[in-house]
Amino acid sequence: MTRGLTRHIVLIGMMGAGKTAIGSELARRLRVPFTDSDAEIEAAAAMSISEIFARDGEAFFRARESQVLGRLLAGAPGVISTGGGAWMSAGNRDMIGARGLSVWLNCAPELLWQRVRQRPTRPLLQTADPKGTLLRLLAERSPVYAQAGLEFLSQAGDSIEMSTTRLIAALQAAAPDLIKEPS
Structure with a gap:
């Protein structure tokens, strides 16, 4: 009685x-x-991502990110969450498209800010204006995120469990062959 996936579900955003x-x-x-x-x-x-950014820079990090993503996508289908910038690479988008369904977790700017403002582990937000940086990144990335196979709108007030229930329904509607039912 196990479920499974016919391909990866890759969460972006x-x-x-x-x-x-x-x-x-x-x-x-x-x-x-x-x-x-x-x-x-x-x-x-x-080392932490912040340490990698500080020591080796973003370009080095993005190259490692693509290598790791390729390795993960070569494995048995599962759920993969990516860093916020992973989807910006056309090569990563191609890899994900070949082996999985990309799902953009689209979240309102104020909700994003509430969640990240107290997190010192976000290297891209270590600026004089972290909220402005977050909003600029969101504006730059949203048109590229919109290329995902499925857009899923996060709703303020949803618990993780409620969001997941809604996401499973959205996945079943958008890609009926994705989730293998128990045999």
Whole structure:
């Protein structure tokens, strides 16, 4: 009585959109592996993303991110959460499209800000105007995020469980062949 996936579900979107929280709950309910690509990068580098950015720069980080994403996508289908910038790379979009369904967790700017404003672990927000930086990144990235296979709107007040229930329904409607029912 196990469920499964015919291909990966890859969650994309801004920092604070809930990719890791919703992704882990989604994987638990579907009984498939969950992997956070940022956590995999940190484990491989034996340092935090902030430390990688500080020591080696964003370009180095993005190259490692693409390598890790390729490795994850080569494995058995599961749920993968990506860093906010991973989808900006055309190569990453192609890799994800070949092996999975991309899902944009679209979140209102104020909700994103509420979730990330107290988090010092966000290297791109270590600026004089972190909220302005977040809003600029959102404006730049949204047209590219909109290329995802599925857009899922986060709703303020939704619990992780409620969001996951709505996401499963959206996935079943958009890609009926994606989730294998228990046999």
